[in-house]
Each structure stands twice: as C-alpha cells, then as structure tokens.
Amino acid sequence: MRQGFWGELxxxxxxxxxxxxxxxxxxxxxxxxxxGIVLAFKKYDYSGGVFGSPWNGLxxxxxxxxxxxxxxxxxxxxxxxIAFIIVNNLLQIFAGILLFEVAGKWFxxxxxxxxxxxxxxxxxxxxxxxxxxxxxxxxxxxxxxxxLGFDKIDIYNxxxxxxxxxxxxxAWKTLGYGSVMYLxxxxxxxxxxxxxxxxxGANIFQRIFRITIPNLMPTxxxxxxxAIGNIFRGDFGMFYNMVGNNGLLFSSTDVIDTYVFRSLITxxxxxxxxxxxxFQSVLGFVTIMLANFAVRKYDKDRALF
Numbered sequence: 001m002r003q004g005f006w007g008e009l010x011x012x013x014x015x016x017x018x019x020x021x022x023x024x025x026x027x028x029x030x031x032x033x034x035x036g037i038v039l040a041f042k043k044y045d046y047s048g049g050v051f052g053s054p055w056n057g058l059x060x061x062x063x064x065x066x067x068x069x070x071x072x073x074x075x076x077x078x079x080x081x082i083a084f085i086i087v088n089n090l091l092q093i094f095a096g097i098l099l100f101e102v103a104g105k106w107f108x109x110x111x112x113x114x115x116x117x118x119x120x121x122x123x124x125x126x127x128x129x130x131x132x133x134x135x136x137x138x139x140x141x142x143x144x145x146x147x148l149g150f151d152k153i154d155i156y157n158x159x160x161x162x163x164x165x166x167x168x169x170x171a172w173k174t175l176g177y178g179s180v181m182y183l184x185x186x187x188x189x190x191x192x193x194x195x196x197x198x199x200x201g202a203n204i205f206q207r208i209f210r211i212t213i214p215n216l217m218p219t220x221x222x223x224x225x226x227a228i229g230n231i232f233r234g235d236f237g238m239f240y241n242m243v244g245n246n247g248l249l250f251s252s253t254d255v256i257d258t259y260v261f262r263s264l265i266t267x268x269x270x271x272x273x274x275x276x277x278x279f280q281s282v283l284g285f286v287t288i289m290l291a292n293f294a295v296r297k298y299d300k301d302r303a304l305f
Contacts, residue, residue, distance in 0.1 A: 039274035060275035096182030116176030127241030159252035
C-alpha cells in the first residue's frame with residue numbers, strides 16, 4: 001500500500017504540483033479561519049482574543065433571533081438568490097443558444113464581447129451608474145419622466161422597486177459570463193446529431209428543444225447545484241454598492257452579509273456577527289446536501305458527489 005501511494009505520487013507529481021496552489025489557498029483562507037467559528041459562542045473581548053474570551057453559550061444566537069432581523073435577512077437572501085438562479089440561468093441558456101445558432105462569425109464574436117464587458121465592471125461603478133440613473137433630483141430616469149410630463153419617482157426611498165432593479169442589474173452583469181459557459185457546452189455536442197435532425201426535416205426549434213436543451217441539462221444541473229450552495233450567501237459588493245446604508249430600503253434589500261457588516265461597523269458586536277455568519281454557513285451546507293440528495297435520487301451520475 002505504501003509503495004502504491006508513493007508510486008501514484010511520483011506518477012502524477014506534475015498534476016499534483018499544479019494543484020498545490022489551489023490546495024494551499026483553501027487551507028489558508030478557508031479551513032484555518034474556520035477556527036474562528038468559536039466566536040459565535042463567546043462574548044468577545046479584545047484582551048482575551050479569539051480563544052481567551054469567555055464562553056456565553058447560545059446568547060449570541062438568541063440576540064440575533066430575538067432582534068427580529070433573522071427572518072427578514074434570511075428571507076431576503078434566499079429569495080434574491082432563487083430569483084438570480086432562475087432568471088440568470090434562463091437568460092444565459094437563451095443567449096448561449098442564440099449565439100450558437102447565429103450564422104455570422106463576426107457578429108457572434110462582437111455580440112459575445114459586448115455581452116461579456118459588464119462582467120468586468122466593478123460593483124462600485126455599477127452603483128455609481130445606478131445612482132446617476134435613479135437619483136430623484138438629477139437622475140436620467142426622472143429627467144426623462146419630467147420632460148415627458150410625468151411625476152418623478154423616488155426610487156431610493158421606495159423599497160418595492162429594488163427587487164426588480166437588483167435582479168435586472170445582476171442579469172445584465174452576469175449574462176455574458178454565463179452564456180460563454182453554456183455556449184462551450186453547446187459546441188461540445190456532437191454535430192452529427194444536428195446533421196441527422198436536419199436530414200429528417202427538423203426545424204431550428206425542434207433541434208433546440210430535442211437536441212440542444214436535453215444535452216445541456218448536465219451542465220445546467222451542475223451550475224444550479226453550485227449556485228444553490230450559495231443560496232444563503234448574498235453578494236455583499238452588489239447589495240452594499242447599490243443600496244449602501246439606506247435604512248429605508250433595508251426591508252427589501254438587507255441580506256445576511258450586509259447585516260453582519262453593519263453589525264460590526266455600527267455596534268461592534270463581533271459575537272453576534274459571528275453567530276449570523278455561522279447560521280448562514282449551516283443553512284448553505286444543509287441546502288447543498290439536500291439539493292445534491294435530490295439530484296442523486298433523480299440521476300446519481302449528475303450529482304456533485
């Protein structure tokens with residue numbers, strides 16, 4: 001057994017060496033910091049530090065749930081991510097299929113490039129663009145409405161608008177990146193199936209629904225499973241830069257990540273923030289395990305593990 005292990009190690013030494021940076025990354029930045037989870041069960045003080053602070057049991061969790069914020073931020077985080085998963089994947093699949101079916105090579109390349117550009121724009125810049133669009137006094141939207149004779153819309157003081165705004169902005173920003181992955185999956189489909197379908201008289205819609213989409217399902221399932229693992233983890237950069245500390249919008253835009261950040265900044269309550277983060281991680285773990293179990297029941301070859 002020992003000789004077999006060292007033999008395998010020597011045989012795949014180049015691949016294992018290439019894997020080493022990724023392994024070190026996760027060990028240093030994911031596994032070692034997990035020791036800080038004890039803060040969720042402690043009353044942190046700076047003199048004692050992480051491991052020297054006194055234990056306080058479940059008091060941090062009790063404060064988090066009794067504050068009335070736990071349900072709100074958990075609901076917002078889950079609902080936003082469910083909307084992102086559904087809308088983004090549908091649009092990305094549609095865009096990938098459209099790019100694949102477009103005949104013009106140069107048109108496809110130019111369109112793909114233009115779609116990909118928003119992915120590289122920082123959320124700080126996107127937040128500035130949104131502010132210039134939706135500002136009540138000088139925003140582009142209200143300027144146009146005023147010019148057309150309509151009343152201004154106070155978007156930054158109306159929570160009901162923001163779920164739609166955030167879903168649309170996220171779809172716009174991630175469309176190019178996601179469509180590239182689906183386009184790569186489509187191009188790997190055996191072209192003989194398309195040729196045979198054309199010979200049999202299948203039109204473009206029949207080829208899409210009978211060949212392209214069924215062959216995309218393994219990719220869709222994997223990407224959805226990976227996204228489900230983060231269903232209780234909000235994109236802090238997006239929410240904070242789009243909304244900021246606007247308390248009027250917290251009812252519809254506050255997620256666990258922004259809540260933890262605000263707790264640290266305003267109240268300096270490290271224990272409660274750690275409890276909220278731990279709660280978030282447990283929910284994410286349970287969700288991915290249940291989703292993977294459901295996929296294994298459907299088709300075990302398409303599950304993550």
